[in-house]
Amino acid sequence: MVKHTIQIFGRVRPTKKTPAVYSVDSEDQTGASLQFVVPRDLADGFVNNKRECYKFRFQKVFDQAAKQEEIFENIAKPVADSVLAGYNGTIFAYGQTGSGKTFTITGGAERYSDRGIIPRTLSYLFERFSQDSSMVYTTHISYLEIYNEMGYDLLNSQHEASRLEDLPKVMIMEDPDQIIHLRNLSLKQSTNEEDALNLLFLGDTNRMIAETPMNQASTRSHCIFTVHLCRREPGSATLRRSKLHLVDLAGSDRVSKTGLNGQLLTEAKYINLSLHYLEQVIIALSEKNRSHIPYRNSMLTSVLRDSLGGNCMTTMIATMAVDKRNLDESISTCRFAQRVALIKNEAILNEELDPALLIARLKRENQALKEELVMMAGKPREDQLTVEEIQKLEELVKAFLDDPDPDLTLSLGPDMRKIQYCFSLLKVMLMDKQGQRRNRCSDEQESPAATVSEEVIEDSHHSATEVTELKKTLTQRNNEISILVKMLKKEKKAAKDAAAQLANITNGQNLASQSALRVSTPPSSRDGSTETISPDHAGRAKQYMKRGPQLSMGKQEAFEIFIRDHEDHLTVEDNKKLLKHRSAEAKRLGAELIEVRDRINELKTQLVMQRRQRAAHGVMENHTEAEEEVDPVQEKLCIQIKQENKAFKNIVSRLKVLRTEIEHLQLLLERAKVKLQKDFLKWWSQEASSVQDSESEAAARCHAAPPSGTLQPSSPGTPGFRTPNVSSAVRYSPVGQDPNPNSSTASVQDLRSFIPKTVPPLTAVPAWHEESLDRRVTPSSEWRALSTTKLSSSSIPLTGDQQTDADILAFVRARQNLLTRTGPPQ
Numbered sequence: 001m002v003k004h005t006i007q008i009f010g011r012v013r014p015t016k017k018t019p020a021v022y023s024v025d026s027e028d029q030t031g032a033s034l035q036f037v038v039p040r041d042l043a044d045g046f047v048n049n050k051r052e053c054y055k056f057r058f059q060k061v062f063d064q065a066a067k068q069e070e071i072f073e074n075i076a077k078p079v080a081d082s083v084l085a086g087y088n089g090t091i092f093a094y095g096q097t098g099s100g101k102t103f104t105i106t107g108g109a110e111r112y113s114d115r116g117i118i119p120r121t122l123s124y125l126f127e128r129f130s131q132d133s134s135m136v137y138t139t140h141i142s143y144l145e146i147y148n149e150m151g152y153d154l155l156n157s158q159h160e161a162s163r164l165e166d167l168p169k170v171m172i173m174e175d176p177d178q179i180i181h182l183r184n185l186s187l188k189q190s191t192n193e194e195d196a197l198n199l200l201f202l203g204d205t206n207r208m209i210a211e212t213p214m215n216q217a218s219t220r221s222h223c224i225f226t227v228h229l230c231r232r233e234p235g236s237a238t239l240r241r242s243k244l245h246l247v248d249l250a251g252s253d254r255v256s257k258t259g260l261n262g263q264l265l266t267e268a269k270y271i272n273l274s275l276h277y278l279e280q281v282i283i284a285l286s287e288k289n290r291s292h293i294p295y296r297n298s299m300l301t302s303v304l305r306d307s308l309g310g311n312c313m314t315t316m317i318a319t320m321a322v323d324k325r326n327l328d329e330s331i332s333t334c335r336f337a338q339r340v341a342l343i344k345n346e347a348i349l350n351e352e353l354d355p356a357l358l359i360a361r362l363k364r365e366n367q368a369l370k371e372e373l374v375m376m377a378g379k380p381r382e383d384q385l386t387v388e389e390i391q392k393l394e395e396l397v398k399a400f401l402d403d404p405d406p407d408l409t410l411s412l413g414p415d416m417r418k419i420q421y422c423f424s425l426l427k428v429m430l431m432d433k434q435g436q437r438r439n440r441c442s443d444e445q446e447s448p449a450a451t452v453s454e455e456v457i458e459d460s461h462h463s464a465t466e467v468t469e470l471k472k473t474l475t476q477r478n479n480e481i482s483i484l485v486k487m488l489k490k491e492k493k494a495a496k497d498a499a500a501q502l503a504n505i506t507n508g509q510n511l512a513s514q515s516a517l518r519v520s521t522p523p524s525s526r527d528g529s530t531e532t533i534s535p536d537h538a539g540r541a542k543q544y545m546k547r548g549p550q551l552s553m554g555k556q557e558a559f560e561i562f563i564r565d566h567e568d569h570l571t572v573e574d575n576k577k578l579l580k581h582r583s584a585e586a587k588r589l590g591a592e593l594i595e596v597r598d599r600i601n602e603l604k605t606q607l608v609m610q611r612r613q614r615a616a617h618g619v620m621e622n623h624t625e626a627e628e629e630v631d632p633v634q635e636k637l638c639i640q641i642k643q644e645n646k647a648f649k650n651i652v653s654r655l656k657v658l659r660t661e662i663e664h665l666q667l668l669l670e671r672a673k674v675k676l677q678k679d680f681l682k683w684w685s686q687e688a689s690s691v692q693d694s695e696s697e698a699a700a701r702c703h704a705a706p707p708s709g710t711l712q713p714s715s716p717g718t719p720g721f722r723t724p725n726v727s728s729a730v731r732y733s734p735v736g737q738d739p740n741p742n743s744s745t746a747s748v749q750d751l752r753s754f755i756p757k758t759v760p761p762l763t764a765v766p767a768w769h770e771e772s773l774d775r776r777v778t779p780s781s782e783w784r785a786l787s788t789t790k791l792s793s794s795s796i797p798l799t800g801d802q803q804t805d806a807d808i809l810a811f812v813r814a815r816q817n818l819l820t821r822t823g824p825p826q
């Protein structure tokens with residue numbers, strides 16, 4: 001068991017605005033401190049304005065210039081190492097909205113170097129697995145989002161979620177041992193780094209898609225990306241299971257405003273409840289002698305129960321934005337961190353026995369013991385050997401006889417039946433052999449050469465020592481041959497491995513073309529809970545791109561322009577260029593690798609030839625010392641092979657780095673594509689609804705002032721003439737409203753005769769307008785409408801053309817004067 005307090009780190013987000021007065025002191029070996037200076041007159045809110053200086057202790061504070069690599073090395077790597085050793089680990093980021101939690105945990109969406117803790121940790125873990133061939137590692141991944149106290153499975157690919165609420169809900173279940181189980185949260189197996197990164201991408205894309213402008217869940221939801229690790233030695237029944245939670249918490253800013261004494265029920269509408277409960281748990285844990293810790297109050301605290309005061313190595317990253325207006329939030333984040341630092345966890349090695357393997361082992365032991373007991377008791381077993389057992393024994397005896405090793409033993413266990421059977425088998429074989437020899441001898445006696453054979457046999461009896469000598473030489477030669485064959489096999493295998501490795505790497509280069517598919521390919525269901533990614537299932541991101549409505553020509557054009565002007569456009573273009581560059585580099589390295597491989601193969605062939613020649617030479621000359629002498633040709637070949645191998649490895653590792661970078665760039669591009677599509681659709685629907693709004697507004701006005709007041713394009717006085725603004729001037733005037741005492745009323749007839757025919761027609765006439773223009777109205781109906789319609793100059797939508805607008809207003813006034821004097825026309 002390892003006792004340790006939760007480690008706290010501070011990270012200050014870069015800012016372009018004037019920062020508050022703060023300083024980071026990292027000189028101290030035991031930790032670092034972050035200090036804020038708050039001018040008294042500026043201090044407000046909960047910041048105590050009697051104090052000017054606030055100093056907080058952290059394990060380490062990363063100032064604005066800190067790179068993602070540094071964060072990973074200092075914070076995530078030690079936690080990943082303990083997870084590899086079999087302990088649970090948690091890293092959570094806490095801070096106000098926009099302080100860099102997501103940037104720290106997941107990473108930025110622009111550059112490869114902006115990769116956050118999750119992708120870097122995945123790379124690290126899979127690299128470590130590949131370096132440790134003595135263990136078998138199995139990795140599963142889950143991705144949970146908690147929003148408004150509801151859990152959602154971000155890796156669920158069965159659901160076409162356009163809203164977060166459409167994703168399946170995850171339920172918390174607690175067993176009698178108070179262990180939390182999450183129902184409906186899928187665990188997806190990932191056999192390599194690429195699978196794992198694709199799962200991260202899938203979850204992030206689901207999160208992004210499910211978010212709407214009205215529901216910016218990212219700042220108010222918690223995301224828990226969990227790597228479930230299982231490690232076992234091949235054949236061993238003992239295994240180690242550990243979990244690594246990487247947590248991006250919701251923005252903390254609202255919590256600080258609630259205060260600890262806030263009225264929970266009323267606050268519930270406004271604050272993020274789970275952060276409030278998290279704070280309560282932290283406070284309870286940091287207080288001595290508190291027996292009850294309110295974990296059950298929220299889903300977040302239930303899920304993170306082990307990470308807080310339990311079996312886990314936990315690390316917190318307090319993210320801060322240090323511009324002046326965020327000072328109180330930053331101080332609040334630091335205070336929270338100080339409390340967290342008091343929590344003690346007790347991490348234990350999660351070692352367990354695999355029940356299936358254990359049962360099999362115990363069964364074997366049990367059987368052996370039974371047999372031993374029977375033997376000791378002197379009671380032979382009565383039952384017969386089974387067909388399988390007999391077959392197995394025959395194979396064992398054959399292998400025993402075929403093996404030239406004189407020291408080899410035939411292990412049969414304590415079962416007398418088996419021992420007896422093997423003895424009888426050997427007897428039968430021996431008798432067969434003797435029978436064959438006798439037959440041969442009688443054949444030879446009958447043949448004319450029999451005398452010669454006898455002589456030879458006799459001679460051979462005489463030179464028994466010679467025969468022994470010959471046998472010895474033969475065995476020696478046999479050994480030499482088998483050494484050479486083994487060597488050949490080894491070289492052949494090495495060449496095969498190199499070819500396979502090369503094929504993998506050159507396949508890696510082709511990722512540029514393949515990965516777009518793989519990247520967006522969600523894991524397919526293999527069985528209920530564990531799945532691997534399969535190309536058969538199209539990815540959500542891809543589906544999302546496809547499932548949008550077919551863009552009309554106009555919309556397509558708008559999309560093109562939208563992309564061009566989008567803020568991410570430059571980043572996307574830069575990343576595309578970089579990707580092209582990296583792919584070309586990978587291709588070049590791939591070609592270089594093939595050349596090196598060919599050279600190695602050539603050198604190996606030469607070496608084998610040389611060795612064979614020397615062996616043959618040794619045999620012919622019976623010159624065994626030659627074997628021990630150093631052959632300069634062989635030595636030179638070996639040195640060359642070593643050098644080429646070094647170059648090969650060098651290229652392979654460069655290609656590996658390139659491959660990771662290429663894959664990441666592809667993910668970034670894919671994500672940017674989804675974002676662009678989403679932003680465009682959002683913008684488009686906003687535009688559409690604003691058009692609809694103005695239409696319904698216009699329709700309402702139309703209703704207020706009947707269409708009889710509109711101008712007739714087919715009127716004889718103004719053929720084909722359409723002026724929406726002028727017609728609007730008539731139509732839009734609200735009935736019975738005349739805020740301006742000088743407002744005028746006018747008849748359409750007069751309008752028609754007044755408006756100059758030279759006014760250019762307006763091109764963009766909305767459909768509703770055209771419709772109203774098409775309605776034919778009689779002069780009397782026009783009059784009826786207009787006589788009851790009062791116009792105010794302020795309510796008349798004007799054309800924007802000074803001259804025309806002045807004419808319209810003058811006309812309105814003249815018309816009103818005329819009306820007051822003459823009354824309605826007949």
Ligand SMILES: Nc1ncnc2c1ncn2[C@@H]1O[C@H](COP(=O)(O)OP(=O)(O)OP(=O)(O)O)[C@@H](O)[C@H]1O
Pocket residue numbers: 012013014095096097098099100101102103104108109218219220249250251252319
């Ligand atoms: N260390 C950093 N270096 C460069 N950019 C950063 C850094 N930290 C944050 N940013 C940028 O600041 C913006 C906000 O960061 P981020 O989304 O990570 O904040 P957050 O705390 O997760 O916010 P929220 O609570 O809303 O999710 C992003 O555009 C991010 O790229």
